[in-house]
Amino acid sequence: LHRMQGTHQPFFCCMSVVDPHSPYTNYPKEYADYLDIDALPEPFAVDESFDHRPIAHRREHNGRSFPSTDTLRESRIGYHAAITLIDEQIGRVLQTLNDTNFADNTIVIFASDHGDMLGDHGLTVKGAYMYDACTRVPMIIRAPDTSGGQIIDAPCQLHDIAATALAIAGCEQTDLMPDACDLLDTNALQQRGHAVCMHRNSSTTRGGYHNPELHITMWRENRYKLSIYHAPQPGPDDCPGELFDMETDPDEMNNLWFDADMSDTRDQLIHKLTTFLVQQDAQGRARGSEALPP
Template identity: 35%
Template sequence: MRHLKNFVSVLALCLMATSVEAASPNVLFIAVDDLRVELNCYGQKHVLSPNIDKLASEGTLFERAYCQQTVCNPSRASLLTGLRPDTLRVWDLPTHFRMNRPDTVTLPQLFKNSGYHAQCVGKIFHNWVQEDWKGDEASWSVPSVLHYANHYHDTPKIDGPLPPSSASGENGIECRDVPDDAYYDGRVAEVAIDALDKISREEKPFFLAVGFWKPHTPFNAPKKYWDLYDRDEIPVPEHVTPPTDVPEVALTSARYKGGPDSEYLRELHHGHLAAITYLDAQVGKVLAKLDETGLRNNTIVVFWSDHGLHLGEHGLTRKTTAFELDAGVPMIIATPEHTAGQRTDALVELLDLYPTLADLCGLDAPEDLEGVSLRPVLENPKADVKEVALTQTPRPNYLKGKLPELMGYSIRTDRYRYTEWRDFQSGEAQARELYDHQTDPLEMTNLAGRDEHAKLLNKLGKQLDETLE
């Protein structure tokens, strides 16, 4: 009888373990590159993004999510480690986070170490140029694919002669009548679908990261996506000059020198919208496959962009600023257990995704994470988890392994964006910016030099110090 009881106990434990493993939610982790907050679900009705819009209707859309630094590598390294760029000492494109933090447990690595199958298709970590740093092998159960490449090497690959481009070709803008898989993102979607098909049949829960390359330049989506837009009807920015009283350090060398009526500006935005809709179609293919597997009801889907982008606004044409347009990002979290179709204006940061996913999946996250779990916001969209969101960017923009001379630290509060450009060694502020989003949402007038805002600047400066502590 004793042996029988022992057998029953062991059997019960085995069944319990199997049940826990079966109940562990999967994670589909979708990353995109350079997508600013310009999607139909965010109110930009000129954008054709039906698949991402549908995902938003099934989850929680974050109206005010912000990246930690406005360029790919530091932003992605921060999100995937849950640590700020200053903690990682990663502020440029070449530096791999393991050069300074070799034992850091990344977000996918935590899932892998917890019994998940962790797989990367496309660009998740930055595509470092060093041959020795292709992704991060320790993070994945199998080697990454379609991860390492150069954006400007994304030229069409088809059988037979290449169709001519009907775009100008300036800065890589091209419009060719080619299939989706002629470019990286079409192939990323295909490989991700194959991966989902395979891992959905396995007993392990999965963390599948799918990284799309668009809408990063070059704007070279297949012609059918260009054809969905009437160029004459595409909105273009009217404010194509720097803000009033802005310090020069706040700007970059990537300047737009034309006016708001420039044909090039209109073509630039046309190509950008085509790239977004092309991206959206690939996201839709992957989500449709997830539905087909029957695992949607046990899968958390996360959609995020690493930073924003300027396309003529402020007279700029790239990123690496501390303006709202570069700092703000789209972010959507859809879980099986939270209300669908929620929207929240809570201030959140990309590095909050690490503790959030660990929390939702019941994993023991590292104690040194610098973000917070967003579970309270998922449960109540009116909840707040922090008073400010912090974004930074160094000067010079591209350090190539050197220390910054200045660092722009920018906090977004409920009403204001406040930025200090600090000497990186002494910490002393060399220039300041203040934008009132209640009256100036486009950030066209820097109020920092005005006497009537002296008390407010002092308050926000202390708030910035507290955030950096």
């Protein structure tokens, strides 16, 4: 930023940081001193039964030793300490934007790829599941001529970042992002009304954790979240999916997939999701693999 000062040359800078990331032990210990450790939230549903959970959850849970209560608490402390560390580094960037007089003409976007379960629902790290702890992550945008303090509750996706930056810069959105929205256009965002998340994991070796493959697709609207687990060879006790009412059950404790009263809602969401997947597959632009699972 100091080198760019006075050049009047547009610039793009991506600051990619690893933290917070498991195992949450490699952080300067003084950052834990900023925390009110007693106020840190405890994980919930740690002892939740896996008997009727999707096979991906059971493989994740059974494939490793679940940490002890003390180890899990240390991880949660390390996680929040790492967040404090990153907050400080972002603060340095924002201060430098002010010092170099770029602040009033620079778009700043903070985002992340995924969260961490940290013990919630008896699970750790990221994985083959679509709970909010993994899929709902912070996104903050500061842009010129945009009033601060706005909170947007509509579902959004990471590819909306590009559409938003293009819109702020006065550029047209390209046909490469037909489903992307300008996040500052709340009308368009509410009209779209959904977000999609795909998990496509496979292995090149036999007998490993990702063999057979784990494929999961989530459709999220303001109220409902639908997740479908595409097991190559589902067993008789496998749960094929999850349906949560995020208004009445924000902690995702009551799976409505098999609820007869919710069958119409479930089928409507499945139809929306499959329609979306077929359209994505037809465009041939899926990252890493086909949009449609095997």
